[in-house]
Amino acid sequence: MLRFTLNRLLLMIPTFIGLTLIAFVFIRLLPGDPVLLLAGERGMSAERHAELLAQFGFDQPYWRQYLDYLTGLMQADFGISFSTKRPVLEEFMARFPATLELSICAIILASVLGITAGIIAAVKRGSWFDQITMGGALVGYSMPIFWWALLLIILFSAKLGWTPVSGRLGLMYFFPHKTGFMLVDSLMSGEKGAFASAVRHLILPTVVLATIPLAVIARQTRSAMLEVLGEVYMMTARSKGLSPARVVGLHALRNALIPVVTTIGLQVSVMMGGAILTETIFSWPGIGKWMIDAITRRDYQVVQGGLLLIALFVMIVNLIVDLLYGLVNPRVRYD
Amino acid sequence: MKRTQLFTTTAVLTLGLAAAAQAQTLVYCLEGSPEGFDPAPYTAGTTFDASSHAVYDQLIEFAPGSTDTVPGLAESWEVADDGLSITFHLREGVKFQTTSYFTPTRDMNADDVIFSFMRQLDKDHPWYAYAPGISWEYADSTGMTSGVSEIVRVDDHTVRFELTRPDVTLLSAIPMDFGSIMSKEYADQLEAAGTMERLNTHPVGTGPFTFLDYQQDAVIRYETFQDYWNGAQPIDNLVMAITIDPGVRQQKLIAGECDIIPYPNPSDIASLQENSDLTVMQQEGFNVGYLAYNTLQPPFDNAAVRRALNMAINQDAIVDAVFQGTGRAAVSPLPPTSWAFNADLPAHVYDPEAARAALEAEGVTGLSMKIWAMPVQRPYNPNARRMAEMIQADFAAVGVDAEIVSMEWGEYLAQSGEIDRDGAVLLGWTGDNADPDNFLGVLLGCDGVGSNNRAQWCDEDFDNLIQEARVTADESARLEMYLQAQEIFAEEAPWFTVANSVVTMPMRANVTGYVQDPLGMHRFLGVSKD
Numbered sequence: 001m002l003r004f005t006l007n008r009l010l011l012m013i014p015t016f017i018g019l020t021l022i023a024f025v026f027i028r029l030l031p032g033d034p035v036l037l038l039a040g041e042r043g044m045s046a047e048r049h050a051e052l053l054a055q056f057g058f059d060q061p062y063w064r065q066y067l068d069y070l071t072g073l074m075q076a077d078f079g080i081s082f083s084t085k086r087p088v089l090e091e092f093m094a095r096f097p098a099t100l101e102l103s104i105c106a107i108i109l110a111s112v113l114g115i116t117a118g119i120i121a122a123v124k125r126g127s128w129f130d131q132i133t134m135g136g137a138l139v140g141y142s143m144p145i146f147w148w149a150l151l152l153i154i155l156f157s158a159k160l161g162w163t164p165v166s167g168r169l170g171l172m173y174f175f176p177h178k179t180g181f182m183l184v185d186s187l188m189s190g191e192k193g194a195f196a197s198a199v200r201h202l203i204l205p206t207v208v209l210a211t212i213p214l215a216v217i218a219r220q221t222r223s224a225m226l227e228v229l230g231e232v233y234m235m236t237a238r239s240k241g242l243s244p245a246r247v248v249g250l251h252a253l254r255n256a257l258i259p260v261v262t263t264i265g266l267q268v269s270v271m272m273g274g275a276i277l278t279e280t281i282f283s284w285p286g287i288g289k290w291m292i293d294a295i296t297r298r299d300y301q302v303v304q305g306g307l308l309l310i311a312l313f314v315m316i317v318n319l320i321v322d323l324l325y326g327l328v329n330p331r332v333r334y335d
Numbered sequence: 336m337k338r339t340q341l342f343t344t345t346a347v348l349t350l351g352l353a354a355a356a357q358a359q360t361l362v363y364c365l366e367g368s369p370e371g372f373d374p375a376p377y378t379a380g381t382t383f384d385a386s387s388h389a390v391y392d393q394l395i396e397f398a399p400g401s402t403d404t405v406p407g408l409a410e411s412w413e414v415a416d417d418g419l420s421i422t423f424h425l426r427e428g429v430k431f432q433t434t435s436y437f438t439p440t441r442d443m444n445a446d447d448v449i450f451s452f453m454r455q456l457d458k459d460h461p462w463y464a465y466a467p468g469i470s471w472e473y474a475d476s477t478g479m480t481s482g483v484s485e486i487v488r489v490d491d492h493t494v495r496f497e498l499t500r501p502d503v504t505l506l507s508a509i510p511m512d513f514g515s516i517m518s519k520e521y522a523d524q525l526e527a528a529g530t531m532e533r534l535n536t537h538p539v540g541t542g543p544f545t546f547l548d549y550q551q552d553a554v555i556r557y558e559t560f561q562d563y564w565n566g567a568q569p570i571d572n573l574v575m576a577i578t579i580d581p582g583v584r585q586q587k588l589i590a591g592e593c594d595i596i597p598y599p600n601p602s603d604i605a606s607l608q609e610n611s612d613l614t615v616m617q618q619e620g621f622n623v624g625y626l627a628y629n630t631l632q633p634p635f636d637n638a639a640v641r642r643a644l645n646m647a648i649n650q651d652a653i654v655d656a657v658f659q660g661t662g663r664a665a666v667s668p669l670p671p672t673s674w675a676f677n678a679d680l681p682a683h684v685y686d687p688e689a690a691r692a693a694l695e696a697e698g699v700t701g702l703s704m705k706i707w708a709m710p711v712q713r714p715y716n717p718n719a720r721r722m723a724e725m726i727q728a729d730f731a732a733v734g735v736d737a738e739i740v741s742m743e744w745g746e747y748l749a750q751s752g753e754i755d756r757d758g759a760v761l762l763g764w765t766g767d768n769a770d771p772d773n774f775l776g777v778l779l780g781c782d783g784v785g786s787n788n789r790a791q792w793c794d795e796d797f798d799n800l801i802q803e804a805r806v807t808a809d810e811s812a813r814l815e816m817y818l819q820a821q822e823i824f825a826e827e828a829p830w831f832t833v834a835n836s837v838v839t840m841p842m843r844a845n846v847t848g849y850v851q852d853p854l855g856m857h858r859f860l861g862v863s864k865d
Contacts, residue, residue: 085466165587285552
């Protein structure tokens with residue numbers, strides 16, 4: 001187990017270096033001079049242009065810029081944002097808890113509902129429940145997030161007034177955010193109603209962000225369960241007189257979970273993409289909204305650094321998923 | 336005794352709760368996150384709304400709803416006879432805000448003014464590079480860096496700006512956001528503590544609202560500054576809730592989560608106007624969208640050809656189709672809200688027959704040209720591609736074959752300014768300050784040929800007027816010069832002036848006292864809720 005973990009950690013190094021190269025090259029491939037873009041219609045003098053190019057290191061040859069960038073990364077220096085003039089890492093860390101909180105809630109919702117729906121659909125294969133669930137999953141998977149979010153806002157926030165339109169907390173609550181996780185901070189604040197407000201603000205963004213992973217997990221669970229339910233050992237379990245709940249819950253589900261866990265792990269990276277749209281629509285102050293702002297402002301340092309940090313996060317999640325295999329199914333050996 | 340105590344406590348609590356219940360909070364749903372809270376290094380209106388318009392004051396300020404200037408932290412000022420210095424007499428008794436991180440011990444004085452400007456102008460100043468990558472774009476682009484040699488402290492409440500050349504347009508730069516007056520005492524405290532970067536995150540000013548807190552990308556909170564020199568504001572708290580998506584901003588306004596929103600979707604304005612819970616204000620934006628010919632290249636070096644081409648363009652159809660009710664046909668390079676706008680300029684005449692005849696009379700037949708279409712949306716041109724296609728069709732109707740070209744925005748900006756550029760360029764401008772020179776001088780002056788003057792147009796008479804206006808302190812004389820300059824522009828037609836955008840501000844019907852700013856800024860002086 002330890003050897004496996006170390007191997008995987010070592011493998012992350014070349015992957016990460018490859019990612020730095022891709023991020024670096026892609027940003028440089030974008031046409032246009034980032035310094036001139038900063039000036040917009042106003043333009044700038046040739047001297048000022050040269051001064052700013054030198055300040056950001058853009059006057060150096062590409063190989064030099066890349067080496068400087070790598071050297072910086074080794075010291076956890078992801079660059080300075082063009083627009084806010086603050087370190088990219090600091091900006092990322094300030095926003096990451098918001099994204100993490102939303103993603104955790106969404107993945108929990110997607111997993112619980114998706115696995116449950118997938119199991120029932122598999123056990124009652126061909127029933128109306130199966131048809132509706134799988135049809136719904138297909139619709140959910142194909143749904144444009146932007147449109148879906150606006151639809152929910154119009155219905156639940158504007159028409160019914162059940163949920164707030166956007167944000168993380170009611171504006172009447174005002175307390176220091178110690179952890180950055182609003183559910184925790186609102187509980188710690190002791191302010192009456194703050195936690196409920198945080199929960200209400202989480203509902204719609206969580207539902208929107210969970211929609212696609214929920215559909216994928218439900219379909220994956222169903223097909224994995226169907227495969228396992230057809231195995232000979234399942235027949236043995238039933239013929240031994242075990243209760244249906246025990247057969248499905250213990251024998252079938254445990255075996256079917258391996259591909260499902262992989263799917264959930266993969267959905268984390270999908271979720272990072274979904275978070276960009278969801279956060280923009282719900283004014284959720286996380287890294288998705290931050291990246292969109294950076295792209296709009298052509299803040300290349302943030303785009304590049306943010307891309308790497310998100311990739312790093314996804315790599316860590318994938319590592320955890322790999323390690324989880326062992327817990328789900330001890331037959332999987334790491335050596 | 337116990338009963339009396341209980342009564343007193345209850346009474347105090349009740350009164351306190353009643354006061355809290357009556358506390359008025361205005362929620363403005365800001366369209367993006369501020370880049371920082373020191374306005375001087377930035378150029379974005381969003382940043383100014385959150386920093387300079389709420390927390391800071393300038394020496395001279397814009398009167399609400401107008402481009403006229405009024406005394407701010409300076410009670411009066413005078414330009415020396417030789418035009419080489421401007422002296423400001425500062426208001427006495429102006430307090431800085433007390434916050435959880437700073438308690439001022441003195442009132443605003445000359446040291447604060449000198450600090451606020453010299454940190455941007457003097458490369459050796461300890462605050463010149465106080466944050467990595469910081470630059471002072473507006474101090475440079477308005478000519479203040481090169482135009483001001485020194486700021487002299489005459490006494491506690493008098494400062495003199497020594498100029499390198501006579502230039503009254505510098506006075507127009509003073510009310511701009513980069514001219515916000517900071518507390519030197521606070522800056523000294525930060526410098527001593529080694530936390531200079533906090534000047535950009537924890538602002539202290541003399542303005543109407545005291546900064547309380549910023550939750551990154553989510554909410555900015557302010558409270559009314561009770562000792563504001565111009566009187567405390569009617570609202571108790573100002574909250575800026577950051578909401579990027581215009582559709583979501585609209586829903587928040589309808590749900591009562593926002594009191595005022597900027598930049599609604601043009602297609603939603605009609606439904607907002609029909610909602611009885613809302614008020615929708617509209618005003619021309621301080622911008623202009625134009626099509627600039629390259630007047631150095633034949634046949635566009637001939638004013639008669641340019642006028643003929645302009646006549647071929649159906650301006651009303653373009654404004655309707657591209658702006659969808661959020662634009663108005665422009666006749667001048669200056670927006671109608673400018674104090675120097677020439678209202679007597681002739682309206683645009685759309686006459687394809689006359690245009691064709693005029694082109695033939697000038698010997699122009701079988702003309703092929705390029706129209707450059709911007710790849711981005713701008714307030715002065717929400718859909719350049721569509722606009723270019725409509726102009727292309729109008730030109731085709733008079734026998735001119737136009738090809739539409741476009742490229743990446745950075746390249747577009749760079750190449751469209753080149754002297755030998757081929758074709759006519761769609762572009763525009765949003766005013767930085769109320770000075771007409773910011774449009775006429777920057778965009779059409781001879782200095783701008785090869786850069787901001789996309790028409791590459793250098794007309795001696797026009798340029799003389801602009802240059803003279805720059806050194807004329809008498810405002811009525813300046814007005815006369817700018818009116819004449821616009822007449823020359825109309826006659827010479829280096830551009831086809833397409834449109835000025837219309838700025839729409841929807842708000843809850845119970846919001847009173849809000850005044851739209853012609854420069855497109857959002858200020859909340861005197862705003863309250865019924």
